[in-house]
Amino acid sequence: MSSVSPRALFGSTIFRRTVLSGLIGAVGLIVLVWLGFAVHRAQTLGEVRASLDAELEALEGLYASEGLNGLVAALSFDGRMLWDSDWLYAILEQDEFIARVVTGEDETLAGFEGIDPPGGQASTFVEHEELSGHRVLSFRMPLEGGEVELVVARFVPDRLLILEQWLVRASWLVLLAVMPISLLTGFITSRTAFRRLNTISATAEAIDEGRLDVRVPLEGDGDEFDRLSLAVNDMLDRIGALTRNLEGVSAGVAHDLKTPVSNLAGRLQLLERDAGDPEAVVAHVAASQAHITTLLRTLDAMLRLGEVEAGGRRRAFAPMDLSDLVEDVADSFLPLFEDADKRFDVRIEARVSVDGDQDLLTQLLSNLLENALEHSRDGANIWVGLRASGGRAWLEVGDDGPGLPAPAVDSVFDRFVRLDVSRSTPGNGLGLSLVRAIAEVHHGEARVAQTAPGAVFEVSFPLRET
Structure with a gap:
């Protein structure tokens, strides 16, 4: 396997998406x-506001x-109307409220001046x-008569600020922390992916060089790369089978067409030689037409077989009564x-x-x-x-x-196969090959069910689902 440069690894889609996924996960967790925290903060501040409303309602009732004198007296500690700033520590520790009574000239009559x-x-x-720097929630409102304003505040709990x-x-x-971890994870992931992809690429290069026997090695863990490797190997097996089949077909075509072409060439020479004999000319023309008919039948059968094996006729499948078709053909x-x-x-x-193509089944x-x-x-x-x-026809x-x-049972459906006893009868060895191809395109199977006494050819199809 060829080495992969760091630039290629870091520039790969796998690397970028791994890093991006890590960052998105981290940001999502933070959000x-x-x-x-926002929900907890809203609940806590709601409780603080509720307590402020209660304190404000109590002070309004006192006023x-x-x-005013009663309110000022209630907000005075140890006879002192103005609060000492050192008292804030005690208020903060005991979770008490802060208050201030202020005149229209901004003069503090009682309470803490620092709010x-x-x-x-x-x-x-x-x-x-x-x-x-310690945040407080406050409420400021004028008291009845508009002579003074009342300010009530409470410290936001320390736990919220610390949290x-x-x-x-x-x-x-x-x-x-996530950034280097994502970079490292992306590097390892992309390197592993590149290693597996390079293995598949090396196999493709070997196939391109003509080594059709190579296959992609499997790691055995059943991951997506193993599934891709299996698909590639299956494709290579199919290509190999098609190649071998093509070679056999080419040899068969060359063999089966050689005789009628040679006979046709010979007849043309005889026709040239006997041009002055009308009866001989007629005989030679008739024989030539027979050879041409044989050629056309073979070529037509080959084209038909190729069309069926390509599966292009599946588009014409439709529900049909196979019993009626068999009866019509038999008649x-x-x-x-x-x-x-x-x-x-x-x-x-x-x-x-069944579901099928009427012309093909005929x-x-x-x-x-x-x-x-x-x-x-x-x-x-x-x-x-x-x-x-059993659910089949x-x-x-x-x-x-x-x-x-x-010995002929296993090969009788192969292309251009003709038994010795059939050499004296017309044919091109493609009839039973076409039978098997049509059966397979209908998801069926063709086989020799019995060889003695008599030959029995059996074809099965899935019944139409109702």
Whole structure:
């Protein structure tokens, strides 16, 4: 495997997305924590505001009942109307409220002078050399008569301030910690991916050089790279099979077309030689036409076989009654068997339905019946049967002849295969190959079910789901 440069690793999509995923995860975690803190802070501040409302209501009631003097007296400690700033520590520790009564000239009549918020509810700070950064929630309102204003405030709990500061530091620490971890994870992940992809790429390069036997090695852990490797290996196996098949087809084509082409060339030479003999010319032309017909039939069968194996006809599949099709084809072949002095028996189960191409299935059955007609003995009994069983349709064509030789059973469906006993009859060895191809494109199977007594060809299809 060739080494991968750091620049290629760091510039890869896998590396960038791994790092981005790590950062998104970290930011998402931080956002969730801050959302939780915001909910907790809102609940805590709500409790503080509720207590402020209660204190404000109590002081308003005192002012309404005892007047300004009573309010000032209530806010005086040890006879002192103005609070000492040192008392703030005790108030902070005991979670008490801060109050101030101020005149329109901003003169403090009682309470702590270090709070001067705007009107209404506000979040502000106290004026104190050590507690100036400590936030308070306050409420300022004029008392009845408009002579003075009442200010009530409470410290925001220390735990909120400490927690907020801790979360700020923790957020930065998380981001600073996640960045190198994401970079390292992205590097390791992209390097592993590059190693596996390089293995697949090396296999592709070997295939490009003509080494069709190489395959992508599997790690055995069943991950996406193993699944991709399996798909590539399956594709290579298929390519190898198609290549071998193409080689066999090429050899078969060359062999099967050589004879009619040679015969045609010979007939043309004879036609040139006997040009002065009308009867000989007619005979030579007739023989040449027969050779051309053989060529065209072989080429047409090859084109048809290629079309079926490519699967292009699946688009024309539709629900159909296979029983009616078999009966129609059998009726059309009955006169041919009678002329050949062969008995023909039809055994069809009614209403056997499949999904398929009517033309292809007609071709399949016609090829089987032509095979039986041409290669069965004189006076043979030939039969065609159709039945439904086990969720499948079973189509059979058989005879009572000597059957097939055992070595031919495995190769009888291959292209251009013709048994020795068939060499004297017309044909190109593609009929049964087309039968198998049509069966497979219908998700079915064609096989030799019996070889003695008689040869029985069996094709099965999935029944149509209702």
